[in-house]
Amino acid sequence: MNRFTPTPPTPGMATMPNFVDSHPGYRFVPATAYRMRPNMRARTAAVFITCVFALLAAIFMAYFLAVFILYYIMERWTDSWMPVLAGLFLILSIVNVAGIIVMHRFSPLGRQAFPGRWRRRKGLTAEFDLIEADDGTAARYAFIVKNGRFGLYDLRKVCTQIPPVYDRLEWKTKDAMLLATKDGERFYVDLQGRRLY
Numbered sequence: 001m002n003r004f005t006p007t008p009p010t011p012g013m014a015t016m017p018n019f020v021d022s023h024p025g026y027r028f029v030p031a032t033a034y035r036m037r038p039n040m041r042a043r044t045a046a047v048f049i050t051c052v053f054a055l056l057a058a059i060f061m062a063y064f065l066a067v068f069i070l071y072y073i074m075e076r077w078t079d080s081w082m083p084v085l086a087g088l089f090l091i092l093s094i095v096n097v098a099g100i101i102v103m104h105r106f107s108p109l110g111r112q113a114f115p116g117r118w119r120r121r122k123g124l125t126a127e128f129d130l131i132e133a134d135d136g137t138a139a140r141y142a143f144i145v146k147n148g149r150f151g152l153y154d155l156r157k158v159c160t161q162i163p164p165v166y167d168r169l170e171w172k173t174k175d176a177m178l179l180a181t182k183d184g185e186r187f188y189v190d191l192q193g194r195r196l197y
Contacts, residue, residue, distance in 0.1 A: 028130040042112035057096035
């Protein structure tokens with residue numbers, strides 16, 4: 001073997017191009033090349049909630065600072081309830097900022113509104129190696145492949161609908177029932193992965 005001879009593949013290990021070539025009807029692309037569309041309704045809601053929370057946080061913080069300056073620095077007020085109210089507004093401001101962070105980083109709403117950012121944070125290949133390319137029909141589900149096994153992905157909720165455990169998946173009834181192949185056996189499953197018959 002000279003230096004121009006390609007390295008032979010490892011026995012039992014299918015490479016990604018070979019897998020794609022052997023399943024031409026699925027339009028598979030690598031996870032790193034796939035750009036997921038956001039749910040625009042979720043994005044609108046996320047932006048609106050963020051703006052409301054940010055405005056409330058700013059108002060509460062401004063009130064806290066005003067009371068702090070007037071009560072503690074200028075000593076203009078002597079009412080004993082003013083420091084308590086200022087502390088309450090400070091807590092409310094912190095709660096609003098925490099709500100924005102939780103919504104964007106951990107909630108399903110933030111995941112659906114900003115799927116690209118969420119997937120980058122988790123890692124592009126955390127859930128799948130290959131995914132069906134967008135065919136322009138705004139389909140809700142796409143087949144995925146992880147370690148040579150088929151699964152189903154919910155593009156609207158941005159999460160795995162059926163874990164990749166099957167040798168092959170095909171639609172029997174679009175967005176309702178699938179024909180699954182596993183260990184040489186063929187059977188039907190629903191969208192929750194439950195075996196039907």
